Each structure stands twice: as C-alpha cells, then as structure tokens.
Amino acid sequence: MIVNAYAILSLFVCGLQCAVAVWLTGRWLNSRRAWSSGWTDDGAEVVERNAYLMMTLALVLLGLDLASWPLLYLLLQSYVPSWPGVMCIDGVTRIGTGSLGASRFLPGLLVTLQVFKPLVMLIGGAWLVIYLANRATSKAPLMRRLLWGLLLIGVTSLCDGVCTAGYLLIPKQEDHLAAGCCTQVTSTTTTRSSEPLLAGVSGTELTVVFMLLWAGLLFLLLDSIRKQRSGRKWMGGLLAITLVVAVLGGLFLVDVLSPALLQRPHHCPYDLVSELPESVIGIVLFMAGSFWVAAGAIASFCADVPETREILPGLQARVLFLGLFSYLGSFSLLSVQWCVL
Amino acid sequence: MVRPVNPPASWWRSGLAVLVVLGMLPVIGNIFRNDSSVSRCEWDGQVMRPEAAVTLELAGRSVTCCDVRCARNWLASHSERPTLIQVRDEHGGDPIDSADAFFVRSAVVTNRANGNRWHVFGDRETALRHARESRGRLMRGDEHPFAGVRGLE
CATH class of the missing domain: 1.20.120 (Four Helix Bundle (Hemerythrin (Met), subunit A))
Incomplete structure (x- = not known):
C-alpha cells in the first residue's frame, strides 16, 4: 500500500461505506424476514421501524459514494510520482498489467470501480425519485419497491467499498517474468493513450x-x-x-x-x-x-x-x-x- | 383548463443564472492559472525545464518540447517537417542549431517521466567527456536524433 493523505482518507471513507452498507443490508434482511412471514401487526411494525433507519442509512451511503468518486481520482493523481515512467492517471491505471503477483488485479479493480461508482449513483438517483413519489402518497404504495431498491444500493455500495479497499491494500509492486528468448518484458507504464478510441471515424x-x-x-x-x-x-x-x-x-x-x-x-x-x-x-x-x-x-x-x-x-x-x-x-x-x- | 407551470418560473430563472456562472468559470480559471509563467511540452504536457527544451520551427509556428525524446516523438506522429530544430546546450543552456550540436546517448536519465537519455552539448570535448563518464556514445550520422527529418536535409 502506498501511504499518503489521500490513501488514508480513501481507506477511511471506504471503511465507513462498507460499515454502513453492511448495516443497511442487515436491517434489510431483518425486515425481509418480517414481511415474508406475512403482514402481521408485529411484522408491519418491524418493517416500519426499520424503514426510516434504512432510508437514512441509504442517504448517508449515497453521500459517501458520491464523496468517494472524486476521491478516487485524487488518489490516483497522488500516485503519479510513485513510478518513474508514469506521467498521469492513465499510467497509474496501467500499473499491474501483465504482472504475476497480486498487483495483476489492480487494473481490473480500477475498471470495476469506474463501473460501480456511476452505477450506484444511477440506482441512487432512481431510488430517490421513487422515494419522492412514494412520500407524496398517503398509503405508501411503493414501499416494497423502495425496500428492494435499498438492498440494491447496499449491495452495490458494499462491492464498491470492497473493491476500493482491495485496490488500496494490494501492494503496487509489479512482478514480471524475467526476459528470455520466449518472454518479453513489456513496459506498459511509459506509453500514453495516443490513439483515439474510434480509429475509423474522424x-x-x-x-x-x-x-x-x-x-x-x-x-x-x-x-x-x-x-x-x-x-x-x-x-x-x-x-x-x-x-x-x-x-x-x-x-x-x-x-x-x-x-x-x-x-x-x-x-x-x-x-x-x-x-x-x-x-x-x-x-x-x-x-x-x-x-x-x-x-x-x-x-x-x-x-x-x-x-x-x-x-x-x-x-x-x-x-x-x-x-x-x-x-x-x-x-x-x-x-x-x-x-x- | 390552464396547466400549472411545472417546474416553477423561479427554477428557470435560477437555472439561467447558474448557466451564466458556469460559462464564466473557464475565463476565471484561465486568469487564475496564469499559464504564461509555466510553459508545457507540446507532446506530453510536462512542465518544461528551459535548459532542456527543443524548439521545432515549422511553417508559420513553432512547437516546443521538453527534451529530445519528446521532440522525436512529436516528429514521428506529425507529417509537418521543421525548417529548423533548436536545442539547448546542457551546460549553460545556450540555444544551438541541432545540426551543429553534439548528441550523446548515455546511461543518465534526464527525465524520469519519459526516460530521456539524450544529452545535448555545444562542444565536442564536453560531449566526449560525458560519453566516457556516463557509459554513453556520441551519436553521429544516421544515429543523429533528427537524422531522418527531411525538411533539414
């Protein structure tokens, strides 16, 4: 792990994110047990009691997810001087490519993180709109959908937090096969993305x-x-x-x-x-x-x-x-x- | 029946005000950045050290790169040919025409980011001394870093 201020802050935020996500998922499972055994008065009370807590937790979790997004790029920017051939974040995202050790997971983890973060925001935004629609009614007809949405937010945030922790904790040391007649050491960190994504289109x-x-x-x-x-x-x-x-x-x-x-x-x-x-x-x-x-x-x-x-x-x-x-x-x-x- | 305006008119006014503020941000950013004090390489955007800069004089404009390696990369990816390539002596930073300069490729890396190992000298003696001391070689003829540049031939 490369220790700097951004790494410590990211670790703290992802620790909080995981804790809140686990709490939210635990509360959800508790409510699920109550509503799957039929809508008895006791069950309804458990669900109602948990619902307010879960929705508050979901809002906190979405806030943490939102904060962790720019933090990821600030963290990657802070890692740039750690390798001699790296000029910008693009080079940091390639660290670990072709490596034999645990660092081979680093590029994959970054791709996963860059998918999970917008996904959580999309789910969170849709959930918020449904929540506002439900709040404007008197009988809360969308409560079940909202609860399923909470589970989605909890699980996606937990995956995001675990991936962030994994990325932070995996040593950023690249282990390559020694170059011989059948192997070739490829330096991926010194190259830059100089090619456009759409090659055939101007x-x-x-x-x-x-x-x-x-x-x-x-x-x-x-x-x-x-x-x-x-x-x-x-x-x-x-x-x-x-x-x-x-x-x-x-x-x-x-x-x-x-x-x-x-x-x-x-x-x-x-x-x-x-x-x-x-x-x-x-x-x-x-x-x-x-x-x-x-x-x-x-x-x-x-x-x-x-x-x-x-x-x-x-x-x-x-x-x-x-x-x-x-x-x-x-x-x-x-x-x-x-x-x- | 008149349909209520939704979102309210105040939202539209606030939205327009926000658009104006956002439009001003790049102008403010440009003023505060004061880019004139820092010159960047036109190949990789690194902040340049004036004593290692390489200037390519093209038709109507000039391109400045942070060192020989970046200049070679720039030339390799562009079809434009320079009429003059100006390099700087490593000792003193005096500008020299690349045709008159002595280039040594040695074990000493001058730029950690791009791994440049090209060294530029204004006189032959200093170049040979650097080559001897740093496990390098004087690069002449076809090995000259800008040998393939047709505009200079």
Missing part, C-alpha cells in the same frame, strides 16, 4: 453526430418538461437516447475534447484533472444530466401506480429539468473553455 464526424444527437435530446427534454410527457414509451425512448448520447459523449471526450482542450495529440482525459480542473465540472455536469434523465425515465417504470399517477408527471418534469440544466451547464462551460483556450 473527429469532425464524431463531433457532428454527437452534437446533433445531444441537441435532439435537449429538445426532447424541453418538450417533456413543458408538456409533462411521462408515458412509458416516451420515457423509454428518452432513456435509450440518453444512453446513446452518454456513450458518444465518452468517445467525444477521449477522441476530440481532451486533445483540443489540452492542445496536444494525446487522447487522455485524465490530464484534465490536474491541468484544467474547471473542465472536470463540465464533465461531471454531463454525467449528472445523464443520471437525472435516466432516473426520471426509470421512475416511469418503477413508480407508476394508480396512487402516483397524479403527481408523477410533475415530479418527472422537475427531475428532467435538473437533467436539462445539467446538460446545458456542461455545454456552456465546455464550449466557453474551448473558445477561451
């Missing part, structure tokens, strides 16, 4: 397709908010377009935006963290926009019951509003950044 084509789709999505969002559209088909379509825009946005960031903002030929968005930190706000806003829209769309499928039909369109309009302005904020910040540089 930057202009990618930019045009991405911008057109993004503009289309913004227009659909505005239309959904103003006309309060909340049908499942409409929201399903919105969710599908959001996913496509999110994927294209990632490709655009690596292939076009980061080389343009950093003014160098590499396709490494990690450099933005240290060199243009305000552009990271734009990227975070883009991700937040995608999460809000996805959460609003998921609510159409999970929170649509007769009791919520009156309030759901208004609630979704507000969630989509947050998504729309997150996207617009991202566009405003990044386009000004592009022009200023």
Whole structure:
C-alpha cells in the first residue's frame, strides 16, 4: 500500500461505506424476514421501524459514494510520482498489467470501480425519485419497491467499498517474468493513450453526430418538461437516447475534447484533472444530466401506480429539468473553455 | 383548463443564472492559472525545464518540447517537417542549431517521466567527456536524433 493523505482518507471513507452498507443490508434482511412471514401487526411494525433507519442509512451511503468518486481520482493523481515512467492517471491505471503477483488485479479493480461508482449513483438517483413519489402518497404504495431498491444500493455500495479497499491494500509492486528468448518484458507504464478510441471515424464526424444527437435530446427534454410527457414509451425512448448520447459523449471526450482542450495529440482525459480542473465540472455536469434523465425515465417504470399517477408527471418534469440544466451547464462551460483556450 | 407551470418560473430563472456562472468559470480559471509563467511540452504536457527544451520551427509556428525524446516523438506522429530544430546546450543552456550540436546517448536519465537519455552539448570535448563518464556514445550520422527529418536535409 502506498501511504499518503489521500490513501488514508480513501481507506477511511471506504471503511465507513462498507460499515454502513453492511448495516443497511442487515436491517434489510431483518425486515425481509418480517414481511415474508406475512403482514402481521408485529411484522408491519418491524418493517416500519426499520424503514426510516434504512432510508437514512441509504442517504448517508449515497453521500459517501458520491464523496468517494472524486476521491478516487485524487488518489490516483497522488500516485503519479510513485513510478518513474508514469506521467498521469492513465499510467497509474496501467500499473499491474501483465504482472504475476497480486498487483495483476489492480487494473481490473480500477475498471470495476469506474463501473460501480456511476452505477450506484444511477440506482441512487432512481431510488430517490421513487422515494419522492412514494412520500407524496398517503398509503405508501411503493414501499416494497423502495425496500428492494435499498438492498440494491447496499449491495452495490458494499462491492464498491470492497473493491476500493482491495485496490488500496494490494501492494503496487509489479512482478514480471524475467526476459528470455520466449518472454518479453513489456513496459506498459511509459506509453500514453495516443490513439483515439474510434480509429475509423474522424473527429469532425464524431463531433457532428454527437452534437446533433445531444441537441435532439435537449429538445426532447424541453418538450417533456413543458408538456409533462411521462408515458412509458416516451420515457423509454428518452432513456435509450440518453444512453446513446452518454456513450458518444465518452468517445467525444477521449477522441476530440481532451486533445483540443489540452492542445496536444494525446487522447487522455485524465490530464484534465490536474491541468484544467474547471473542465472536470463540465464533465461531471454531463454525467449528472445523464443520471437525472435516466432516473426520471426509470421512475416511469418503477413508480407508476394508480396512487402516483397524479403527481408523477410533475415530479418527472422537475427531475428532467435538473437533467436539462445539467446538460446545458456542461455545454456552456465546455464550449466557453474551448473558445477561451 | 390552464396547466400549472411545472417546474416553477423561479427554477428557470435560477437555472439561467447558474448557466451564466458556469460559462464564466473557464475565463476565471484561465486568469487564475496564469499559464504564461509555466510553459508545457507540446507532446506530453510536462512542465518544461528551459535548459532542456527543443524548439521545432515549422511553417508559420513553432512547437516546443521538453527534451529530445519528446521532440522525436512529436516528429514521428506529425507529417509537418521543421525548417529548423533548436536545442539547448546542457551546460549553460545556450540555444544551438541541432545540426551543429553534439548528441550523446548515455546511461543518465534526464527525465524520469519519459526516460530521456539524450544529452545535448555545444562542444565536442564536453560531449566526449560525458560519453566516457556516463557509459554513453556520441551519436553521429544516421544515429543523429533528427537524422531522418527531411525538411533539414
């Protein structure tokens, strides 16, 4: 383990995350036993008593998950000077590649972490919308779905915490086979991501397709908010377009935006963290926009019951509003950044 | 029936205000960063040491890299050919045309990040002494770091 201030802080946060996640999952199992044995008065009381605690724990857990996300990148940035051939976070993510020891798990753990963190946020956002819809009713018809959502949050956060702890505690020492006639030591840490992700597509084509789709999505969002559209088909379509825009946005960031903002030929968005930190706000806003829209769309499928039909369109309009302005904020910040540089 | 405006008008006004603030952030960031005090390599973005910088003079612009290795990498990935490559003497930092400089590749690494082992000298004696002391070799002819650059031939 490389000990520095960020490593200690990350270990503390992931310890808290694991403890709260285990507590939440334990309470959930306790409630599950009560409600699976039938809705007796005692059982209902146990579930009700646990529900408030679990929801508070879930909110704390989501806060911890949110805090641990930027902390991961600050930790990786702090590891950069630890290896002679590493120039930025991209190099740190490659430490352990092709190694024989425990460090061979490091790149996989980082990939898993970079999948789990947005996943927890997506589940958390959708859960929050369902929670708000449920709170506006008098009979709490979405309680069961909310409880299942709590289990999902607990388990995903626990996996995320365990992966973080694993990444922190595994020694960052690379053990390679000695070079001989049949083996070759490959240094993966000195190379940089100089190749674009989409080899056959030019930057202009990618930019045009991405911008057109993004503009289309913004227009659909505005239309959904103003006309309060909340049908499942409409929201399903919105969710599908959001996913496509999110994927294209990632490709655009690596292939076009980061080389343009950093003014160098590499396709490494990690450099933005240290060199243009305000552009990271734009990227975070883009991700937040995608999460809000996805959460609003998921609510159409999970929170649509007769009791919520009156309030759901208004609630979704507000969630989509947050998504729309997150996207617009991202566009405003990044386009000004592009022009200023 | 008039449908209630949802979200309320105040949300739209606040949203627009937030957009304006966000749009100003890069401008503020640029002012505070004061980039003019720090020059970065145009190949890998590292902060440059002026005494090791290599400047490639191209048609209408110049590209500055942090050392010989980065300059070679830049040239390998671009089709533009420089009309002049200016390097700096390791002893004193005086600018020299690469055609007049003496290049030694030795065991001494000058840049931990990219592993550069190219050393630049303005006079032959110093270059040979460094080569002797640091298990290096004077690189001439085809071994010159910028030998393949057609624009200079």
